[in-house]
Amino acid sequence: xxxxCTVCSTSVAKYKCPICTSGYCSVSCYKVHKSExxxxxxxxxxxxxxAVIAEDKDDEExxxxxxxxxELRRVGESLRVRELLESPQMRELIEQVHKDADPVQAxxxxxxxxxxxxxxxxxxxxxxxxx
Numbered sequence: 001x002x003x004x005c006t007v008c009s010t011s012v013a014k015y016k017c018p019i020c021t022s023g024y025c026s027v028s029c030y031k032v033h034k035s036e037x038x039x040x041x042x043x044x045x046x047x048x049x050x051a052v053i054a055e056d057k058d059d060e061e062x063x064x065x066x067x068x069x070x071e072l073r074r075v076g077e078s079l080r081v082r083e084l085l086e087s088p089q090m091r092e093l094i095e096q097v098h099k100d101a102d103p104v105q106a107x108x109x110x111x112x113x114x115x116x117x118x119x120x121x122x123x124x125x126x127x128x129x130x131x
Contacts, residue, residue: 003023004023005023005024005025005026005029006022006023006024006033007024007025007029007030007032007033008025008029010025011025011026011029012025013025015030017030017033017034017038019038019039019040020038020039020040022038067127071126071127074126074127075123075126075127077126078122078123078125078126080122080125080126081119081122081123081126084115084118084119084122085119087115089115090115090116090119093110093113093115093116096110097110
């Protein structure tokens, strides 16, 4: 599907403004477009993950327990994990862990709750290699 000129809205936009990427169909429409200032669109922000804490990198025991890319992908694709994460209560529990000064201890406490343990087990099952 072709986009129409953003100036005249009658012809197909064959060209794009080098600054704002608005489409235009002709030199005359470009001149009309340039008669008003335009701005570069904001770049799409990619989700950034927090940097790994340097002291954690040195801990070989912890490194053994880190999930690899494939395991993380399987967790993200798990229908059961997604289903459990749809619960507003579950999302609040996760937010509590995120805000806690000692998230490891917070997870230990929350694992006593059946609904949180279901999430943990679903995530563990998702990390298992497909057979």
